[in-house]
Amino acid sequence: IASFIILAGLIGGAILYINKQKEGTNGEEPKDTGTIQETPKAKWLDHNDENLRLSVKYPENTTLNITKSSLQVAFDEESDSSFKVTITPLDLPGRTLDDVVGVKRESYYSSCPSGVQITNALPVVVGGDANGKVFEVKNCDGDYKVTYAPRFEKFYEISQYHKGDFGYVQNYRLTTNEVVESLVLYPEEEIPETDYKTWTSEKH
Numbered sequence: 001i002a003s004f005i006i007l008a009g010l011i012g013g014a015i016l017y018i019n020k021q022k023e024g025t026n027g028e029e030p031k032d033t034g035t036i037q038e039t040p041k042a043k044w045l046d047h048n049d050e051n052l053r054l055s056v057k058y059p060e061n062t063t064l065n066i067t068k069s070s071l072q073v074a075f076d077e078e079s080d081s082s083f084k085v086t087i088t089p090l091d092l093p094g095r096t097l098d099d100v101v102g103v104k105r106e107s108y109y110s111s112c113p114s115g116v117q118i119t120n121a122l123p124v125v126v127g128g129d130a131n132g133k134v135f136e137v138k139n140c141d142g143d144y145k146v147t148y149a150p151r152f153e154k155f156y157e158i159s160q161y162h163k164g165d166f167g168y169v170q171n172y173r174l175t176t177n178e179v180v181e182s183l184v185l186y187p188e189e190e191i192p193e194t195d196y197k198t199w200t201s202e203k204h
Contacts, residue, residue, distance in 0.1 A: 101121045
């Protein structure tokens with residue numbers, strides 16, 4: 001009997017404690033407040049370029065560098081962890097898409113360290129509806145992803161570059177991909193009379 005009385009007292013005390021806890025939350029179960037909140041993403045801005053005949057989106061915490069012959073979205077260029085996307089229309093009369101891609105791939109083999117890894121060039125649709133080709137370069141003082149797309153009798157070179165620790169590089173890769181995915185090249189209804197940079201095989 002004594003054991004039964006003690007057990008009943010313990011159960012009653014536990015029930016009283018639970019009821020007191022619920023009173024402090026208006027009868028609701030306490031909520032878990034230890035959830036880690038995601039860091040808000042940077043706001044993205046729009047840029048429309050009549051000269052280069054394109055539009056693109058970029059994060060507001062990056063630098064947009066624009067010249068007569070190219071456009072670049074860059075983040076923390078002087079740091080050990082950085083990324084950039086450079087878009088350059090190139091005047092290459094008499095060249096095919098495969099010619100352009102092949103010469104550029106060879107330039108990485110000749111200018112990067114011996115441990116460089118370069119993928120084969122694969123078909124890709126870029127800029128909305130341009131059929132181009134893309135390849136990737138790893139272990140060349142950072143990683144590159146290079147895309148070429150024909151438009152206005154030119155070849156648009158779209159170079160993505162990122163370097164840094166593994167965690168940073170993954171985020172930078174995603175961001176540069178988003179920049180390129182936002183790119184829209186103007187339709188080819190009329191060919192603009194614009195001077196473009198002539199392409200060479202110099203290092204990147």
